[in-house]
Amino acid sequence: MEGVKFISGSEKLRPLTSALRSAKFPNIFPDETPTKIVRRGTLICIPDAGCIFVLQTAESVTSVD
Numbered sequence: 479m480e481g482v483k484f485i486s487g488s489e490k491l492r493p494l495t496s497a498l499r500s501a502k503f504p505n506i507f508p509d510e511t512p513t514k515i516v517r518r519g520t521l522i523c524i525p526d527a528g529c530i531f532v533l534q535t536a537e538s539v540t541s542v543d
Contacts, residue, residue, distance in 0.1 A: 480514065491521055498531060 482495045498521070507513055518539045523529040 487521070491523065494521060494523075494529065501531070503533070 482499045484492050484495050503517075515536050516539050517533055517536060519531050519533040521529060521531050
């Protein structure tokens with residue numbers, strides 16, 4: 479993953495950007511050509527239960543901000 483950008487939400491979640499940056503998201507491409515895909519997702523954290531990151535489809539991302 480090249481980068482993670484915190485867009486909005488609770489400032490308590492901002493430190494988790496480093497965990498997202500190091501996460502592995504499997505992508506399947508037809509060949510070895512270097513490819514960049516902009517993805518957007520929502521981080522949901524529940525006290526005493528943990529956090530999940532839900533990715534939106536690549537087609538739903540219309541801007542990088």
